Amino acid sequence: MGNIKGTQLAGVYNADGKLATLSISPGFRIHGEMVTKGGDKEYRIWDPNRSKLAAAIKKGLKNWPFAPGKNVLYLGAASGVTVSFISDIVGESGKVYAVEFSPNSMRDLLLRCERRKNVWPILADARLPETYSYVGQVDVLFEDVAQPDQDRILIENARYLKKGGIAMIAVKSQSIDVRLKPKDIYKRVLDSLGKHFDILEKLELDPFEKHHMFIVARKR
Ligand SMILES: C[S@@+](CC[C@H](N)C(=O)[O-])C[C@H]1O[C@@H](n2cnc3c(N)ncnc32)[C@H](O)[C@@H]1O
Structure with a gap:
């Protein structure tokens, strides 16, 4: 379970210091990205070297x-x-x-x-x-x-x-x-x-x- 906070940008989260979004398709990854749980929700880590x-x-x-x-x-x-x-x-x-x-x-x-x-x-x-x-x-x-x-x-x-x-x-x-x-x-x-x-x-x-x-x- 990660420490997840919202940011000033709508839909963008800070998950233990990394950028993340709340997955609309939990359980499925797109490119092998890391995921972290916050309650019953899944957040996908958004890598600035890939996007x-x-x-x-x-x-x-x-x-x-x-x-x-x-x-x-x-x-x-x-x-x-x-x-x-x-x-x-x-x-x-x-x-x-x-x-x-x-x-x-x-x-x-x-x-x-x-x-x-x-x-x-x-x-x-x-x-x-x-x-x-x-x-x-x-x-x-x-x-x-x-x-x-x-x-x-x-x-x-x-x-x-x-x-x-x-x-x-x-x-x-x-x-x-x-x-x-x-x-x-x-x-x-x-x-x-x-x-x-x-x-x-x-x-x-x-x-x-x-x-x-x-x-x-x-x-x-
Ligand atoms: C740098 S990659 C994009 C990476 C992607 N935006 C991402 O962040 O996941 C550039 C892409 O643009 C596509 N592309 C280049 N010229 C295009 C065009 N005229 N019409 C549509 N796609 C094009 C290429 O095939 C390539 O997949």
Whole structure:
């Protein structure tokens, strides 16, 4: 039985000094993560070395758009590690639309998240948002795709973000241009996003993730 306390971020707990979420699927793990009990509840330990959102929390993230009932469009779901923690946070009344274009990763995501009824897997290219228009309008747009056109992908998908909704992106400078300094790439991305969003927060994710900047922005 762990010592578990809530934090200032809705749905995020401190379990013996580690980040954790309350599992909506007790008894089932996603990637071999540690779990701890608090009363009759099960909490999943959220490793900042495995999830850029957890790394951003460790780096002092202040803007927190996730809460029970929120709808999230997640681009670059991979096998569903971060998706599963957001699924815990938004709970049964929320939804996570999880877009991934690799069939292998999607197969793993389907297996891992099959008990999570609030995860809607979408096998699609995030560069073609018109192929998943059924997602409607969401509260949060999250992107972690490690592509050269990361900023354009976020801007194109913002059509599904409510006005005033929050976008979060983990920018990987090495995927954009290895010849340039990360700080020059971050400036370019911030300038590009700044035309469509108000930038609220920017955090370098080092030492959890090298050459990554986590940006939080509000749709105008
Ligand atoms: C860094 S991994 C994401 C890790 C994941 N966000 C997590 O924290 O669990 C990037 C993922 O984006 C996917 N991806 C890259 N470009 C994409 C695109 N255009 N459309 C959809 N998925 C894409 C890759 O296949 C890969 O699985």
